[in-house]
Amino acid sequence: MLHFLALCLPIFAVVAIGYGASRRRMVSAEMVDSIGLFAFYVALPAMLFRLMAAQPLAESFEGVYFAGYLASCLVVFGGTMLVAMALGRRRPYAAALGAAAAMGNVGYLAPPLLLPILGPRVAGPVAMAIVAEVAVIIAIGSVLMTRAEAGQGLSTLLARVAGLARNPVILSVFAGAAMAATSLPVPDAIDRFLAFLGGAAGPTALFALGGTLARLHVGRNLVALAGAVSLTKIAVYPALVWLVLGPLLGLDRAWVAAGVLLAAMPTATNAFVLAQSNGTAADEVSAAVLLSTMLAAIAFPATAWLLALPVPP
Template sequence: MLAIISITTPIFLLIGVGYFAVATRLIAKPQIQGLGGFVINFALPALIIRALIQRPIEETFNGYYLLGYGLATVIVFGVSLTFALRVRHKALDVASLYALGMSGANSGFVGYPVAALVVGSPAVVAMALNMVIENLLIIPLALALAEVGSQSGSSFGTAIRQSVSRLGRNPIIISILIGVSIAVLGVPLPAPLFKAIDMMATAAAPTALFVIGGTLYGLRTRGMRKDASQIAFGKLVIHPLAVLLMFTALPDFDPALAVAALVFASAPMLSVYPIFGQRYGHPELCTAALMGTTLVSFMTISAILWVIATFDLFGFAG
């Protein structure tokens, strides 16, 4: 148990430092947003490029991983959407936000730092594959459904096309394309360029955690406890359980990648979740869900790491 605490405590200490920095006004909220922009637009893309060019391309684009994590995530998305529509009787725009919150993990800001401490270098590969699933499938689908449900007059097809068109400007997708191109062509990067990429990549994990902490300061839940707790339960329990069952069913799978998938699924939802909520008129719901899920994830991630170590899941010897 002490080994697990030694993994999770530094993660949440860095989140706490970010929270403290904003709470004491050592750093202003706009500066946190600037740091977040650095992580999304530079540090995480550098991390992905570094990972893709340092290993054979066939090791990176693991079809089993894409199938296992992708299918589990899509199932959770569908179940969450149905639950919100049929059981909670929510409108389509709110239901799509339910589904996004339960199935869209914070792979870059929380999932990767934890997974890197647990499995090492395979965490970068898992992060790149997760971001393919999230950016090409889950986020566009959720936003398209929300667009249709927000009474904006858009058809589902139009909303999907608008979401897909924005992918061409997404730095994560661009970095994946660059990394894959370099890996396929086998062209070595000049040493100064690789060093610059390496330095930015190294800054990704601690800066991301600091940003999460700063973002949490000032968030208000405003009586959204029931909805937020249901979304948190789906994200922190149902999503990891679905990934666990899916990877247990897959034959002869890399144990390190399987453990990484479970850790990523255990992370809270996307840090931009409240921004999506604000866009469709439900900022309080998404803010409450993000704050509650992030706080509770300290316990749930620790519990999942304990289960992995105690029951030797996937035969992983960390």
């Protein structure tokens, strides 16, 4: 446990630095946003393309894994939403909580946390998690959160899908998979360029995450709700993924470990942006993002330890 804690704490320390810099106004909100945009739209696509293109497609894509992970994601999303509606919440509000429980920070946190533990083979699972938790949940959540007039839900869905189709992260995943399918090596000069640019993804993304968290808050009246959503995200979701990928589908231990660790990511800031843009449960999701990230500093290494993974050098 202490080995994994020592491995993970420096990564969360960069988040803390970004948080502190933003709180002390050493960097402005606009600067944090710009760093985040660079990380998500430039550095992260370079890293994902390079990792995906460097290994055979059969090693980075597993259809059964993707189906099991996506099914678990949808169960967590739908289950959280149904519980909220059973407690008297309206559909848009319940959908926002469902997104907070199902959308992990797989873009910013997963690569720097998982690469030291599982190595480059994690590129495929990360890519499939991005497709499941970002593309699918954003598309479904956008429709369910819309207080729609007739036909507005469909137009919202089409607009979100069109936006995702132009997302550099999604495009880099498919481009890297296509390159891997050709079995052609990436030219050395391009590979060095991608490695140099992609190397900036982790630090910049983590710093931007901390700066974004500094603008969020956990109101006293929201602690219980945020705690329930956070525990669903970092405990119930990983346990469900372990059950589905392991005992039910019988996948290789490496795939199971990757899926569980990805499911253990804290709630993504994208969930807050989605709730805010639809004008529903923004404060509640904001609290869940902040609280789940704080808890993940301990919960994630504990999850890696419970999986009995070999301690990385």
